[in-house]
Amino acid sequence: MNGSIIDAHLHLDLYSEVERKILLQDLKKYEIEALISVSNNLSSAKKNVELAQIDQRVYAAFGFHPEQALPSEIEIDQLLSFIKNNTNNMIAIGEVGLPYYLRREKPEIPIEPYLEMLEVFIQLTANLNKPVILHAVYEDAPVxxxxxxxxxxxxxxxxxxKxxxxxxxxxxxxxxxxxxxPDCLYKPSIQQMIKEYPLTNMMVETDGPWPFEGPFKGRMTHPKMIRHSIAKIAELKRIDLKDAYQELYRNTKEFYQL
Structure with a gap:
């Protein structure tokens, strides 16, 4: 292996108990130093706190994933209170953003309430001086x-x-x-972006347990897949593999102050 790695974004709480046990047991074997586990809602945030307390290699982020129905006012107030009361247990605000895929399925869904909720999270990010992890793709990105x-x-x-x-x-x-x-191994559009984007502002992730295609089809999404991603990034950037490992690792450590 060419160096330690950090999974900058996954949903550890969404794995089954059996899968999660396997994954955590494998971390040392595959030199996976840390996992940034993002939350979908309040119950997800509570589970991630629990996981982070059990294993110090897990770092929890709290937020509300936008690709779902909006929470009630009571639910969002409870989540915001939880975040404020657990700032010391939180690496970042996340995952938050806008519902791009949900709106493609249901074009009638209004975007304004999601924008209002996102602004609340971004304002909270500023107040807490924490990083923010965003789900914002295609035309949602400029907004x-x-x-x-x-x-x-x-x-x-x-x-x-994207x-x-x-x-x-x-x-x-x-x-x-x-x-x-890991879709960077088989998605030309992602490969083109890798060529354009500065390595100094890149990290690597799995978004597990989300499944992948190509060489990963039918396999449980595991942070060890990141090693394939790094090899592809090094190839596309035309740099030494060891340099790619070091830069991506350093970026994540510095961004999240690990």
Whole structure:
């Protein structure tokens, strides 16, 4: 192996108990130093706190995943209270953003309530001085960038980012970070973005337990897959594999202050 790795974005709480046990037992074997486990809602956040307390290699982020129905006012208030009361147990706000895929399935869904909720999370990010982990792809990215700029947010992590060249340039100009998943092995659009985006603002992730295609089809998503991603990034960037490992590892450590 060429160095330690960090999974910058996964949903550890969504794995089954058996899968999670296997994954955590494998961390040392595959030199996986840390996992950034994001939350979908309040119950997810509570589970991630529990997992982080059991295993110090797990770092919890708290948020509300946008690709689901909006929470009630009571639910969002409870989540916000939980976040404020557990700031010391939180590595970042996340996962938050806008419901791109949900709106493709149901175009009648209004975007305004999601924008309002996202602004609350971004404002909280500014108040707590924490990084924010974003689900904002394609045409949603410029809208989210405007909100980040409104609150002078610098530490923004666009996970599994996909978007136009214009959006990519916007993220680059603002110094935002993106993270790549194992789909970089078989998605030409992602490979092109890797060539364009500065390595200094990249991280690697799995978004597990989300499944992948190509060489990973039918396999449980595991942080060890990141090693294949790093090899592909090194190839596309035309740099030494060891240098790619070191840069991606350093980026994640510094961004999340691990």
């Amino acid at each position: 989210v960038c405007e909100l980040l700029e409104k609150y002078s947010i610098k530490k923004a992590h666009f996970h599994w980012f 978007g136009s060249s214009v959006s990519v340039q916007h993220l680059m100009q603002n110094g935002y970070y993106i993270s790549l998943t």
